[in-house]
Amino acid sequence: MAAETRQSLILGVRRTTWAEDLWFYFFIMPWLVGFVLFTAGPMIASVLISFTRWELVRTPEWVGFENWIRLAGDKLFWTSLRVTLSYTLLSVLPGLVVSFLLAYILNADVKGTPIFRTLFYLPSIVSGVAVAMLWLWIFNPRFGLINYLLSLVGITGPDWLWSRQWVIPSFAIMSLWGAGGAMLIYLAGLQSIPTELYEAAEIDGASGWRKVVNITLPMISPVILFNLIMRMIGSMQVFTEAYVMTVGGPNNASLFYVLYLYQNAFLYFRMGYASVLAWILFVLIALLTALIFRFSRDAVYYQA
Helix, strand or coil: CHHHHHHHHHHCCCCCCHHHHHHHHHHHHHHHHHHHHHHHHHHHHHHHHCCEECCCCCCCEECCCHHHHHHHHCHHHHHHHHHHHHHHHHHHHHHHHHHHHHHHHHCCCCCCHHHHHHHHHHHHHCCHHHHHHHHHHHCCCCCCHHHHHHHHCCCCCCCHHHCCCCHHHHHHHHHHHHHHHHHHHHHHHHHCCCHHHHHHHHHCCCCHHHHHHHHHHHHCHHHHHHHHHHHHHHHCCCCHHHHHHCCCCCCCCCCCHHHHHHHHHHHCCCHHHHHHHHHHHHHHHHHHHHHHHHHCCCCCCCCC
16 A cells, blocks of 8 residues: 555555545536437447338338348449548548638738638538528529629539539538638647747748748648548538538439438438448548548657
């Protein structure tokens, strides 16, 4: 006992009493109950449901791996997966670049910068349905804002959301609307870079571009990695915009994965199959996240 006390004093750690442990669990009990009832419990239940045929109004019928095997021959599943991955490829990188450029510009210590920071951040907190309705008007091929501006310079705009070729690029353009969220995180990263590094670079005669490449980007690489992962996860879960604006059209060209999952669960009442789709999405996001961590191991700089 004396040895444990001496070791605790050396490490600066004090052993908690049983009463303190009880108080700790008492205060986190609301979170634990919520986690078990609304997160862990439904996740475990969805695993069991994925092996059943359940239409909500009937008793679940055990069907084994039937729902899982059905994926291979489901053309709409592969279509929704292709649509979602295409959107991810088109939206993630431009979003990261635009967010970084905004943060870099607004990092300057000039008059009025706080106002512009607020203005660029506000769109990212606007409701999804309101944003969808706004962009429905912007993308309208007849009286939309974009095609009107293009007509002023003699260009006939495409049909945007009503075109199979343009619907996914349209959603990718729309995703830039929320660049303010990542911009704020970039801004915090930029302001944490020691100014001594820039001063030393100036003494060595480094140009502005060399400072960005050799100082700014390496120092905020953990922030870039975080924004990349969060944006990738968000792009794989598009639902509100597609549900409000296109409902998967035209001809399933915007049938995003989560929209297809929703249709199976609450339109066709295939709860078992919808659970399979949910777990496939979970595994896919986990694999993509692991790949990003694996290939960014040598590209991300951690001061520690």
